[in-house]
Amino acid sequence: MRGEQHEAEDMLQEAFISIFSHINQFKSAGSFDGWLKRITVNTALKILQKRKIKIVGITHVEHELISPDLNILSDLNAEDLLKLISQLPDGYRVIFNLYAIEGYSHDEIAGMLKIKTATSRSQLYKARAILKDRINSLQKIPG
Amino acid sequence: MISDNQTDEFFNDRLRNYQSPVPAGMWDRIVEKKKRDRMLWLFFFRLLAVVILALGLTGGYFMFSQKKSPSTAVIENTKMNPIQPNVEKAKASESNIFSGHNKRVSNSIKPDDRINHQNTKTARRNKELARNYNVVLAPGKVNTTNKIDSSKGENRSESFFSSADSSKTENNKGQNKNDSLVLKHVVNTTNPDSQKDLKKPETKKNLSYRKWFLDLYGSADYPNVSPRENWQSELSFTAGIKINRSLGKHISVKTGIQFSQVNIVGGDSIFGGKIHLMRWDIPVLVGYSFGDGNLKTTFNGGVIMNLYSWPRRNAIPDFIKTNTGMSLYVGVNFEKRINERFSLFSEPYYRYQLTSMTISSISSFKFIDVAGINIGARYYFKK
Numbered sequence: 001m002r003g004e005q006h007e008a009e010d011m012l013q014e015a016f017i018s019i020f021s022h023i024n025q026f027k028s029a030g031s032f033d034g035w036l037k038r039i040t041v042n043t044a045l046k047i048l049q050k051r052k053i054k055i056v057g058i059t060h061v062e063h064e065l066i067s068p069d070l071n072i073l074s075d076l077n078a079e080d081l082l083k084l085i086s087q088l089p090d091g092y093r094v095i096f097n098l099y100a101i102e103g104y105s106h107d108e109i110a111g112m113l114k115i116k117t118a119t120s121r122s123q124l125y126k127a128r129a130i131l132k133d134r135i136n137s138l139q140k141i142p143g
Numbered sequence: 144m145i146s147d148n149q150t151d152e153f154f155n156d157r158l159r160n161y162q163s164p165v166p167a168g169m170w171d172r173i174v175e176k177k178k179r180d181r182m183l184w185l186f187f188f189r190l191l192a193v194v195i196l197a198l199g200l201t202g203g204y205f206m207f208s209q210k211k212s213p214s215t216a217v218i219e220n221t222k223m224n225p226i227q228p229n230v231e232k233a234k235a236s237e238s239n240i241f242s243g244h245n246k247r248v249s250n251s252i253k254p255d256d257r258i259n260h261q262n263t264k265t266a267r268r269n270k271e272l273a274r275n276y277n278v279v280l281a282p283g284k285v286n287t288t289n290k291i292d293s294s295k296g297e298n299r300s301e302s303f304f305s306s307a308d309s310s311k312t313e314n315n316k317g318q319n320k321n322d323s324l325v326l327k328h329v330v331n332t333t334n335p336d337s338q339k340d341l342k343k344p345e346t347k348k349n350l351s352y353r354k355w356f357l358d359l360y361g362s363a364d365y366p367n368v369s370p371r372e373n374w375q376s377e378l379s380f381t382a383g384i385k386i387n388r389s390l391g392k393h394i395s396v397k398t399g400i401q402f403s404q405v406n407i408v409g410g411d412s413i414f415g416g417k418i419h420l421m422r423w424d425i426p427v428l429v430g431y432s433f434g435d436g437n438l439k440t441t442f443n444g445g446v447i448m449n450l451y452s453w454p455r456r457n458a459i460p461d462f463i464k465t466n467t468g469m470s471l472y473v474g475v476n477f478e479k480r481i482n483e484r485f486s487l488f489s490e491p492y493y494r495y496q497l498t499s500m501t502i503s504s505i506s507s508f509k510f511i512d513v514a515g516i517n518i519g520a521r522y523y524f525k526k
Contacts, residue, residue, distance in 0.1 A: 009166050009169070012165075012166075012169065013169060013172055013176065016169075017173055017176060017177060017180075020173075021177075021453075022465075024463070024465065024502050073153050077157075078157050078158055078161045081154060081157050081158060082158065082161070085154075096154075099151070100151040100154045100155055101154060101155055101158050101159060103155070125147075128147055128150055128151075131150070132150065
């Protein structure tokens with residue numbers, strides 16, 4: 001976790017440097033928040049690409065997992081959810097973050113990561129399955 | 144039981160606006176990192192400028208030292224005459240030509256005469272080579288004993304052939320071990336040991352007309368800010384490399400890459416201070432040249448397209464565009480040929496900025512023109 005924290009700080013630092021370096025390229029017509037988000041996401045992806053994370057399509061999807069109860073989900077706070085996401089494999093985590101949290105479409109994700117749209121879909125499916133599995137296992141732990 | 148979409152929405156709701164505190168010291172680290180990056184770039188550019196300058200100076204030094212070296216080159220070319228036993232006949236024929244006394248009495252061509260004729264041709268060629276090389280015979284080596292002519296009292300001091308044993312050449316037997324044709328080519332007389340291959344030197348015309356040549360240059364610049372307001376110019380510099388292509392005797396086109404640092408100081412309290420504007424540019428120029436191979440003048444003109452610009456300054460946000468567009472370039476190049484391959488040049492020039500370099504809404508100046516003098520070395524590639 002400490003390594004991840006450090007990596008996240010590095011990403012944030014690079015993102016800020018990139019923002020300041022390219023501030024004059026910002027067109028006032030667009031949303032500044034959106035521009036910031038785009039630069040930050042791109043910077044993070046660049047760093048991940050340097051790490052050479054592999055995002056490959058999944059041909060075989062395991063059996064359908066039982067979805068967790070909504071009440072269980074509501075008991076989880078943001079930190080719990082972040083912890084769950086951080087435990088996902090790199091490829092799944094990136095795509096889940098981009099799709100579910102940042103709101104990018106599969107086509108956009110495919111473009112950003114230079115992968116096929118189908119790969120993005122399959123990775124998301126797998127990420128969801130793992131998350132549901134983890135949440136179910138939390139459900140089984142009393143208290 | 145919740146669907147996939149509900150799961151996504153749940154995560155989105157909880158995490159979309161999630162905020163975590165910025166780590167302590169982040170801002171300091173960012174400033175430090177930016178500073179470090181700029182220092183690294185600056186070091187790289189300075190190193191590049193130093194390397195270009197050093198290459199130019201080293202090239203210039205070697206060119207000058209080669210030209211002014213007092214060494215003597217005695218060149219022996221034993222390949223000049225393929226028919227060695229008859230060399231003295233050639234000398235005799237050559238001597239006859241020069242003295243106006245052709246000894247041939249018969250019009251019929253005998254085998255011996257044929258060889259003689261061939262040797263005469265060789266002798267002429269050798270004489271021409273010697274003239275091209277401005278040959279001076281070494282003391283004691285001058286063949287003043289051309290027997291045919293001397294017998295008539297017409298000794299020729301301009302002869303450049305010499306034999307180790309001229310007394311035996313009279314016999315014309317071709318058996319003397321020392322009778323091979325030796326072209327003693329004395330450039331200077333202080334070092335008779337050094338030898339070089341004999342090559343026909345290029346004429347001045349040929350020197351001035353090669354198709355491809357490469358320029359390495361650096362310049363001291365003086366920027367001109369417009370609108371000037373309270374900006375002041377400081378000494379700046381440019382360094383670059385250009386490849387040139389001659390399109391005929393007078394016209395040439397050239398392009399390359401150059402780095403400039405433009406230094407200005409002034410401005411206001413927000414967008415002021417000392418600015419070092421760094422820029423990478425691509426010049427695309429056309430030149431018209433005249434002059435001889437030794438000294439040449441070229442009028443150069445064209446455009447300089449900016450690749451990337453950035454200011455080295457502490458304040459942010461940057462208001463100078465990352466691509467400052469296009470400039471017009473005019474310059475007059477004075478070139479002094481050093482040797483066959485190298486020349487040195489100087490080129491006063493003016494670079495006129497055509498497009499605005501800054502984000503107009505927040506800056507107090509728009510253009511920076513530059514006047515400067517390029518000093519550089521030129522290398523001519525083989526034809």
